[in-house]
Amino acid sequence: MPEGKKAQSGEASAQKKFSRRDFLVSSGTVVAVDALIATSPATAAVATPASPIPAAKADYPVSKGFLVYDSKKCIGCTTCMLSCSMVHEGVQNLSLARIQIIQDSFGKFPNDLKMAPCRQCKMPVCVDQCPVGAAYVDAANGNIRRIDAKKCIGCKTCLGACPQQPHRTVWNHITKKSSKCDLCLDTPYWNEKGGPGGKQACVEACPMKAIKFVAEAPNQKETEGYDVNLRNEHYLNLGLVDNATVVPPLIAAQAKAKKAPMPKPKE
């Protein structure tokens, strides 16, 4: 949508981004700055606190699991989103999915699609800012950043605090609680063990293998740390390139052999 594109590239957006980063740097919270990506902060449509994020309250142990992805490989089928809401909530609902795929059919590749899973940030602002401790680091399960729905009071602080666009903490409008990716640790509607060392529904269901679990923390500073290249030569040979100078080997060979008569079928 044009308005959205403007929002992404416009000066106002850049200025907003600077404001947030500037605030954090000036507050001396270097770790918090690391949690940001090079995009503007989320302007959540749901009611969120307007106040800036204060300094981190504590140091947090690093998560032992992360999801990385390849936004150029994604086909936008939303199977990951539906699998996520399915295994966690028992229904198929894009709004409840803890990974979001956003796409503009009229857009231009690669800006026509955005993948937005939780980053399991080294400095989890959602955890840091939760006023009641509902968002927490689960030390017993690989330090996954989680939200305890029983403790959540539905204040939406974590939605506004998440520095990503869109925010990766997800509002469940049915339960009136926040939720977020738990790397499939708690999936009452799936017969698989999740978490670090287990399986994640989005990773398993993605038909393009465009989401991957990794144990090492990606580069926190830039989006590229998470948005990685998961394409191999077989993908290239589909004729899907991200640069017009790339010549897939099979297509080059086909172009050479072009116009050869179609042979009779062999038994």
Place this chain on the structure above:
Amino acid sequence: MTGGYTGKILRVNLTTKTISTIDTAKYEEFGGGHGIGSALFFDLVGDQLPFPAFDPRNVVIIMATPFSGTFMPASGRSEVQGLGPMLYPVEWFGHSNFGGRFTAQLKFAGWDGIAVEGASDKPVWINIINDKVTIESADGVWGMDTWDTQEEIARRVIPSLKYGEWADLDAGSTTQIPAVVCCGPAGENLSRLGCLLHGPGSQAALCGFGGVFGSKKLKAISAIGTGGVPIADPKAYMDARLWFRQFQWDVDNPREPERFAKQGYMLISGRPSGGNVLNGQLPLVPARAAACASCPRGCRMRLASGESNESVCAGTMAVRVQGTQKLSRQANDLMQKWGLGHWQFMPLQSYIQSLYKRGLLGKGKQIECDLPMDQANTMGYADMLMRQISLRQGVGNDLAEGCARFAEKYGLYKEDVASGVLPLPYWGTADHYDARVEAEWGFASLLGERDLMLHMMANYPLYWMANSGDPYLTAEEAAKLYTDAMEPYNGDIFMVDYSDGPTGIYSDSKVKQVAWVKHYEKFWVGSGGFCGWRWPMCITNNTADRRGPTPQAEPKFWNAITGKKLTFADYMEIGHKIYTLDRSIWVLQGRHRDMEVFPDYLYTQKSRGAHLPMYENGKWEYGTGAGRTLDRAKVEDFKTRFYKFEGYNPDNGYPTRATLEKMGLRKVADLLQSKGKLG
């Protein structure tokens, strides 16, 4: 209703501007999608038939299915039904469908379908945001092309919409853009070529439903929702989805990648992309493969240039412009923007060129035309032709009536269709695959209401495999494996014998194959929202033993989502019931077996042939059928046996009371009887 359904169908009357709901449960016996749409149409206007497609009484129905909005592979299509102004000689109760995200968003908004009746006095569009539905003025949108329309309406639905952020709806929030389906200027001007378009390239191309939208002064329908689809057995549904992975193209480690990268396999192997045929020249335009909702294949592309985004097959082939592929991409995009149905626009271009070459069309000719006919294949010609048809200017006013009615106006229909100069073998829709060889395609189209358009029947797995020049199965292996999957008729290998011998295209085995095609079409494809490029999957190149997921997958998913416990054969019998209901509606419109005839050229002109499994001289081989013509007496005898097999009166093709009552369609039998049309 435990899972799969939202429980309500939206009913909008544009004459009275009233909005109401219909309980889906009342129609659950018909499955979903096409089945419910047919039952709804019969209930709403069946007793008033026949009447014209542009009559306000026509009901345009867009149905979702239990699978819509879920990750059932390749089930993202929206089924559109109603009287089709493109169809000829009668505007049959027809169906068309389109991919994309619309049907998913409709379900998330809480609706199993939409039925639009009446006609507005002023241009309007329908705004669906969850359970809030309004009829909005189309001021400023009427007259817009299909692309601008969708973007403008999305802005009106969510004024604060920012790509990449959450938007707050009354109940919940979403990052998704509203899904809009609309007609273009062609539909507004009641063109019988008018398609419905969703996204940049997802057409409901057949039947002329864009014209029906135009006749109702309905520009568009938008849907966005934050709800979910309930699943009766979530664990079983998730397990089924992961089980299905074995049948997908393995993107990182495909089976025999070089073999299945060959041209003949591009469309049929399940590879991502490949549906857009206009990005194959080096240097390639950077692109992604792009999927409809829930499709694991992603046959479409979105390009760095934004051209031909999400268009496939005829959407990228209907217009050819000399020069670079870029020009053809732009010309086909123009077709999408005008809202012209590619499957009628394609033969129309060929036909008027033939008239020009015969000296019948041009300046000062019998058919007056100021188009630069000597500049065909240029962008200027394509632009002028599309503009004239869409705005009904000059000869475009006649061309907007579609191929058949255009030819009829100038007294050329009978002669040109009989000779094959104008190849319209099935109810005004274009020739597609040769009925003389790929017989089930021909029979299933003729015994329907338009071109079959279901490639994953024998067409991709057998015809295209054989014509690749490098089939991965012998003819006998292919016939055996394919027919093994055709429950409940499995075991009869001759269903896919394409010879014209005793077990071939006129045989009782072929009767069963055609019945199987119609029943699968009506239940699984039509009522499950399946893509005809992916289902059924009787064989596949993606497994070691080449067996596909059909017939295990279909009931596995359907039962898990709905909580039912029926077999594949049970559901196929519901397909039989839906086909019988459709047929009853056609009978109310005037259908008789005497109308179900192929044009003369298929009986008199020799086929060029195509490779298909054939059983000849006691063995299976890939024969071609080259030189074959259809035999009138054998075709008629085939029809007689088909009608009997399906429970219809062979004298007229009408369904019998016994058949209808056995299916629980007594009220249909009563109406047919009251009209003197019971078989």
